[in-house]
Amino acid sequence: MRNVLIIAGKELRSYFVSPVAYIIVAFWLVATGFFFWLSVSSFGEASLRNVFGVVIIFLLLISPALTMRLLSEESRTGTLELLLTAPVKDWAVVVGKFLGAMGLYLAMMALTLVYPLMLVLLGGNPDWGPIWSGYIGLILLGMSFLAVGLFASALTSNQMVSAVIAFVILLLLFVIGQVTGSVGAGVGDFLGRFSLTNHFDPFPRGVIDLKDVVFYLTFTAVVLFITVQVVEGRRYRS
Amino acid sequence: MIEVEHLTKYYGTFPVVRDVTFNVERGEILGFLGPNGAGKTTTMRMITGYLPPTSGTVRVAGFDVTEKSLEARQHLGYLPETVPLYTELTTVEYLDFRGRLTGLLNTRDRRARMYEVMDRLNLTDVANKQIGNLSRGYRQRVGLAQAMLHNPDVLILDEPTVGLDPVQITEVRDLIKELGLDHTIILSTHLLPEVSMVCNRVIIINRGRLVAVDTPIHLTENVNEQQTIQLEIGGTPAAVLNGLRTVTGVRSARLTSPDGKVLDGAADALPAGVNAYQVEGAAGTDVRSEVASAIVAGGFQLLELKAVRPSLEDIFVNIISKEMPEEDDMEDTEMDAGDGNEGEDDWSDEQEVVAAAPTRERVTAKRRVRK
Numbered sequence: 001m002r003n004v005l006i007i008a009g010k011e012l013r014s015y016f017v018s019p020v021a022y023i024i025v026a027f028w029l030v031a032t033g034f035f036f037w038l039s040v041s042s043f044g045e046a047s048l049r050n051v052f053g054v055v056i057i058f059l060l061l062i063s064p065a066l067t068m069r070l071l072s073e074e075s076r077t078g079t080l081e082l083l084l085t086a087p088v089k090d091w092a093v094v095v096g097k098f099l100g101a102m103g104l105y106l107a108m109m110a111l112t113l114v115y116p117l118m119l120v121l122l123g124g125n126p127d128w129g130p131i132w133s134g135y136i137g138l139i140l141l142g143m144s145f146l147a148v149g150l151f152a153s154a155l156t157s158n159q160m161v162s163a164v165i166a167f168v169i170l171l172l173l174f175v176i177g178q179v180t181g182s183v184g185a186g187v188g189d190f191l192g193r194f195s196l197t198n199h200f201d202p203f204p205r206g207v208i209d210l211k212d213v214v215f216y217l218t219f220t221a222v223v224l225f226i227t228v229q230v231v232e233g234r235r236y237r238s
Numbered sequence: 239m240i241e242v243e244h245l246t247k248y249y250g251t252f253p254v255v256r257d258v259t260f261n262v263e264r265g266e267i268l269g270f271l272g273p274n275g276a277g278k279t280t281t282m283r284m285i286t287g288y289l290p291p292t293s294g295t296v297r298v299a300g301f302d303v304t305e306k307s308l309e310a311r312q313h314l315g316y317l318p319e320t321v322p323l324y325t326e327l328t329t330v331e332y333l334d335f336r337g338r339l340t341g342l343l344n345t346r347d348r349r350a351r352m353y354e355v356m357d358r359l360n361l362t363d364v365a366n367k368q369i370g371n372l373s374r375g376y377r378q379r380v381g382l383a384q385a386m387l388h389n390p391d392v393l394i395l396d397e398p399t400v401g402l403d404p405v406q407i408t409e410v411r412d413l414i415k416e417l418g419l420d421h422t423i424i425l426s427t428h429l430l431p432e433v434s435m436v437c438n439r440v441i442i443i444n445r446g447r448l449v450a451v452d453t454p455i456h457l458t459e460n461v462n463e464q465q466t467i468q469l470e471i472g473g474t475p476a477a478v479l480n481g482l483r484t485v486t487g488v489r490s491a492r493l494t495s496p497d498g499k500v501l502d503g504a505a506d507a508l509p510a511g512v513n514a515y516q517v518e519g520a521a522g523t524d525v526r527s528e529v530a531s532a533i534v535a536g537g538f539q540l541l542e543l544k545a546v547r548p549s550l551e552d553i554f555v556n557i558i559s560k561e562m563p564e565e566d567d568m569e570d571t572e573m574d575a576g577d578g579n580e581g582e583d584d585w586s587d588e589q590e591v592v593a594a595a596p597t598r599e600r601v602t603a604k605r606r607v608r609k
Contacts, residue, residue, distance in 0.1 A: 005340045017326045078322030082384070086339045087311040120504045150270075235289055 003092040003098060007083075011070065011100025021104060021228035024065050028108050031058045035169070036115045038056035041140075045126065046124030047118060052134045052204035056197055059145055060174060065168035067149025068159040070097045071188035073233070075157040084235070092140060092230045098224060101146045109138055137203025144196050145170060154230040239264045239283065239392055239423040244293035247446075249278055254280045256446040257294070262439075264391070267418040267453075268427035269437035277446040278426040279282070280320060282394050285424065286316045299391050312341065315385030319396040321377050325370030327379055331363055332369055333387060355383045370458065375406040382410070386417065393417060395425045398462055399432060411436050427565075431555055435596035449557050466546040467526060470495075470541035474510040481536040482517055487525040491517045513539060582597035 014165055039050040084092055093211035119126045137219040152166035153159075177195025192198050196219070199212040241264040255277040262268045272278050285296050286309055287303040298305045301310035324332055333352045341563040342348040356362050361381040364372055365432045369380060369439040385393055399407045400415065404449060409418050414436055417423060431453065434454040442450040471478050475493055482491035493501050494514045519525035526545060 003339060006335065010327075010335045013331070014326050025315065077325075078318060078320045079324060080322075081283075081288055081318050082322055083339075085288050085311055085314070085316050086336070087308045087341065088339055089308070099551065215574070 001092075003088045003179050004096040007088070007093060007096025008099035008103060011097050012103040015100070015104045018069075020065065020069070022209055024062055025104075025111070027059060028062055029111060030113050031055075031117070036118075040122075042121070045085075046119045046122075046126040048119075048126075048131050048134060049204050052138070054229055055138070056141060056200060059142065060170050063142065063145035063162040064149050064152070064170070067146055067152070067153050067166060068163040070101060070150055071153040072157050073160040074158045075234070076159075080234075082230075083215070088131065090231050094154075094224055094228045098150050099148060101150065102143065105146060107140045108143070109135060127206075130204055132205050133208050134204040136208060137200050137212075140203075140213060141200050142233070143203075143220045144223070147220045147227070148173075151223050151227045151230065154227045154234075157163070178179050239266075239299060240424065241295075242281075242285065243295050245281065245284060246292050246506075247284060247289065248464040255284070255291075258446075258448045259294075259441070260441055260448065260451060262422055262423055262424060263283070264438060264518075265418065265420070267414065267423045267425065267437045268586060269433035270443065271430070271433055271440055272426075273428060276443045278443060279396055279442070280446075282396050282424065282426060282572065286314060286394055287311055291361040305369055312388070313391045315388065315390040315393045316399060317381045317385045317395045318402065321381040322385075323369045323377060325378055328366050328368050329356070329372075329383075330365045330492055331523060333383060336384045337387055351387065351389070352446050359383050368395075374401050375403065376393075378406070378410065382413070386421070390424055393421050395423065395531045397426055397428075397430070399427070405520040407432075429491060442554065444557070451575045453529045465521075465524060465526075467517045467519065467529060468542070468544050468546055469529070469533075469540070470512060470513055470542035471533055472510075472512045472541060473574065475508045475513055475593060477512070477536070478515065478533070478538055481514065481532055481538070484528065485525060485528050485532045487519050487523045487528060489518045490519050491515060497555065512539075 032051065035051050035054045036048070039045075039048070043050065071080065074083060084090065114130050116126055116128075148169050149166040152169065153162045155165060156162050173194065173196045176191040177198040179191070185226075196216075199215050202209055202212060242260050244256060245255055245258045246253065256527060258277075258281060260268075270278050270281070274309065280289065283345055284291045285298065286305065287307050287373060289539070290304055298310040300314035301307075301313065302309040312496060324335075327335065330352065337348040337352060342351055353362070356365060359382060361376070361379055361383060364376050366382075369377065372380065378401075382395075382398070385395070389416060399410050408410075409534070414425060416422060418436075418438075424433075425436065440450070440454050441448060460521060479491050479493065482488060482579065491507070492515065494515050494516045517525070517529055524545075529545055530540060
C-alpha cells in the first residue's frame, strides 16, 4: 500500500510538469464553463442537472488523454523495466498509477465547484442534494473511465494508440446504452446494464442507488485486475 | 552472491539463452562479454527478475528471483543499457522516488543517502536540474546513482560505458572498480579492454551459450597455444635468422618491421644492424631462454625479447568464430577423451569442434571450453 501511494504521488507530480495536463484541465474548464453558462442563461434554473448530462461526453474525450501515457510511456522509454525490477509488486504499480490519475481527476472535479458557488453568488438557491450526488456520480464514472484508459495504456507502448483504444472502448460502452431501443427490449436491457453512462443517469437527479455504485466499483476493480494481468504478461511476451 | 543454474530462455521456439550456469562470489566484478544479440541483456533481465526464465533458476543473495522476487530485488541494483529515467523529474526528485520505492522510508536517512551517492558520483551540480536536460554522461551517472541508492549487494550493469566520451568512460570504470570493493557486480560489455581493466572474471557468451569462463589473464594464457616472441637483435639478418632457426623448439623465425609486421624474402639481403624479429615456438614450450642464449652465443646483441600475449580481442574472435552453425552443434561435438586432464579444475576438457566454413570445407579446430 505504501508503494501504491509513492507511485501515485510520482504520477501526480509528473502530470503537473507536463503541458498535456494543463491543456486537458484548461479544455475541461472551458468546456464545462461554456455549458454551465448555456444552462444558466437558457433555462435560468439554479441547478447543474443539464451540465452533468453533457460533461460525460467531455470525459469520454478527456480521460483517454489523461491515462494514455501512464504505462505506454514507461514501456516506450524503458523506465517500466526499472519500475518492475524495483522491490514493488506489479499490482502496486497499476493501482498506484490509477490513483495518480484519479488525483488529477479529482482536482479537475474540485475546480468545477466554482459553478455551484456561482449559482449562490448569482443569488440562486440551488438544491444541494442533486449537486453532491452528481459529483459522486462523476467520481464513480471517472474511476471506470480511467481504469479503461489505464488498461489500454498497458496494451501498447504508443501513447496515441493507447488513447484511441481507450476512446473506442469507452465509446462502445457509451453507445450500447443508447441503442437499447433499437435492438429489442430484452437484448437492449441486457446490453444497457453494461453501459457506463446508463448507470450515471440517476446521480444528477439526486438518486444514489447502491446497485449503480456497486457497478462502478466492480467494473473498475475488474478492469484494474485485467490490467495487472496484462502487465505481468508483458514480461512473458517481450 | 549470484547463482545461475541451467538458465534457459526461449522467445517462441527460438532459444536466446541456453543452459547457462555460473556463480558470482561476493565482491567479484564479473564481465559479461559477447557480440550483440548473444543473450547478454536477456540473461541480465532474468537475473533482475524482469524476465522469467523458461527453465533454470537464479538466486540473488540466496533468494530465488522468481519465488522470492521482492527479497531478491531488494538486494539488487540494476542499470539497463538504455538508462531509462523519468526525464520530466529533476535528479533529486527522481532519486527521492527511487529511494522511497526501494525502502528508504525515513526522510532524513533517505536525503542523507541521496546526497552521499550524488557526492560520490559528482552529481551535486545537477541535483535540481531536469533529467531530460542532462548530458549523456550525467544521465549515466544518475542511472548508476539509482542502482546503488539502496545500497544493494549486487549491481547489474548493462553496458554502462556505452555512449560516453573517453574521459567519462575512465571515470565510470574507476567508479565500478571502486564499487567492486563492497558490491558484487555483473557488467556486460562488448569492449574487451574494459573487461581486462575492470573485471576479476570474464564470461564469454555467444548465441545464448556460455563458451568460456575465466580470469582475463588466464584466458589469454590458455588460448596462447603457440608461443610468439618478439626480439630486437643487432647483427646481420641472414646470420641471425640462421642462428635462431637452429634453436630446438623454434618453429619459425622471421624478420619483421619495428611495428611487428612480418617482412619476408628481402630479409637476407639487409646489411648488418639492429632489426626486429619474430620467433614462434612449438605449442606448449617456452623457448625464451634457449633463444636468448643462442643469440648471445652467436655473438649478436640482444636488445629486446618479449613474449607476445594474444589480446582479448584475439581470444574473443577465436572463440566466437569457432562457434558453429546451430544444426552442427549437437551432432559434431564430441568429447576428445585423449587430452583431457591437464588441469585440476573441471575446465580443461578439450572439445573437438567442427565448423562449417563458408566454403563448405570442414575445418577442424580445437578449443577449450569450460563447462
